Amino acid sequence: MKKIELEWVFYFIKESLPYLSVTAQYVFFSLIFGTVIGSVIAKAKMSKSKIANFLASFYITIVRCTPSIVLLFLVYFGVPALLRDTSFGAWLNTLPTIIFVIVTYSIFIGASISEVIRGAFQVVSKGQREAGLAVGMNEFQTFASIILPQMVKAAIPNIGNTIIFLFKEGALAYTIGLHDVLGRAYFMSGRTMNVHALSMYVALTLIYWPISLLLEKLFKTISEKMQYVHVETVKETELAKEVKAA
Amino acid sequence: MLKVENVHKSFGKNQVLKGVSFDVEKGDVVAILGSSGSGKTTLLRCLEFFEKADDGRIELGELKTDLKGAHKSVANQFRQHTGFVFQNYNLFNNKTALDNVKLGLIKGHGVDKKKADELARKALDKVGLSDRLDYYPSELSGGQQQRIGIARAVAFEPDVIFMDEPTSALDPELVGEVLETIKKLAENGITMVIVTHEISFARDVATKVIYMDEGVIVEQGTSLEIFSRPKQERTRQFLSRFLADYDYVI
């Protein structure tokens, strides 16, 4: 293995950075479908039906107790292997790898998102809904204009964590052959017999680390910005200065 | 026995103590009075080395040191001879009442376990909490916690006990039991320096009273001198706020 060489570091960054779009795809779609699953589970968990309640808890427990790579293997290798002699199984085999990744992570984060949603829902007090109804809005209007915005605000930090989790944990998809940022870098490294592996590791660190930091910072800023406090706009303060000066 | 000289302390630009000196003899009960912000709590915390004073000296029996830049080990030596009772009790949350008292004896003073157990039980008996030995702080009332705090400070028989507003965090109905406990210590001749807002308690129990304002000692003397014949106008004004109550008592 050769020492770290700057030009090879740049080479790997240049080669794998475009594949950030693949990473972004599974992060985005897993988040969307995960939220859908999470909403259903949260609804079930908060419902009065004992069966729905049990099923939701069961789902959450199972997923929480499973390593994501085991779930990934089960979805990618297990399910098609099980269904190999059916036409559905044959169809599964024609699907691109990223679909399996998205399915896996949607199932996976569905559990944690359901908890986030439940937590956020509990933050918004019952009085908010009642106040909405009292001023003449219907249930949907109250939910959409009063409860949902407050829930989103409460959930922002956790959503940020989920996105960062997906961004990093999704790299495991390399083990089933997906070419995302990490997969692409490994692939290119393999083509040079891994002689420049060290440079590749540095390149990957230089891609993942700053983006994680950036995401962290971004969500911190968003959640700070979303506080319900009076914010003086720049115009106002400037105006105030002028008034003072005058 | 305790000699404090010229203590100075600032927090940033804010000068909290501007040269405070006083003496304490064995058996004295010294009450330090003053309005909030007069620096009396800071003074006590400097003497226990919780705050680093900017200047000043302290002498306790054979021990003496500059307060400024005193080494940790020196601080520890002094603390071996002083007890401290906190405003908000600060009992060790993870220890029972008995263990709260024992810990300092065993690990701080090298008393063997059996002897420590005996001393701790005795100390808790003195404050009337023999029936709460294995209770954790979270299970006890504020008054009970503070009495354990006092037992903890008394147990290793320090030369002097510093008390930092021992009753000001308590609900009014719990103040009495703690003052009663302190009074009993005074009757047993235990030397104490008490920062307090309980004026009538100070008048009844203290042998010596110090009145502080804006970081200096305005006046000090025997309880009788300060309460009956205050020399300084500022002292008179401070006491007059409580005087209505005071006159009535007389």
Place this chain on the structure above:
Amino acid sequence: MYIDFDFIKNSLPIIVHKIPITLLLTVVSFVIALVFGTIFAYVNYKKVKVASKAIRVYMSIIRGTPIILQIYVIYNVTPKLLEGLFDALGIGVNIYNIDPIWYAFFALSLAATVSASEAIRAGLLSIDKGQFEAGLSVGLSERKVLFDVVFPQAFTNAFPVLGNVLVDLIKSTSLAFMMSVVEITAQAKILGGEVLRYFESYLCVFIIYIFLIKAVEIINSIIESRISTYKLGTAHR
């Protein structure tokens, strides 16, 4: 489509047989994480100048990169470093004789150290300064206050989060196959690969993990309720 129950019946015992490896990976990495996590937490808590800065950079890198990258770096780079070191020191050890499980301990404890350190630091920050002062006031040295008063409380407060760190660690051991350590996931991969019964073999691992982690969670909650009686004020109710 059918589920091969015979395969499951034959494979499950073989996979179960590898549970000790999974547990060994977990326990050793967790101990490493606790030791270094505590040291790092304390250094950060005390705000030791250069050291705490260095630790924060380390923590930031580990938190900001995929675990799979960390594993590959440790697995591929450490042997070379050791080889160079041994050569320089003239130690005649063939690094290729080192059991890969040692790399696994190292790689898995990297991330766990970061989470453990954060948990413990939060635990330390939750302890009131007054606890320190009370300890000093009864004549304890700073070290004794730390060990008898502050750390016990900090660990109790950190316990639930440390429990999560442990659970995450158990899950991470499933990545040890990348370092050619044969634990339960690797065993399932091998067995499933022989006859292409992946579904059944991964189902076995899936079930084993659920049992393992559920067991750990139950043990955790029992211990937690034991050690936190002092906080809840329930000992005499």
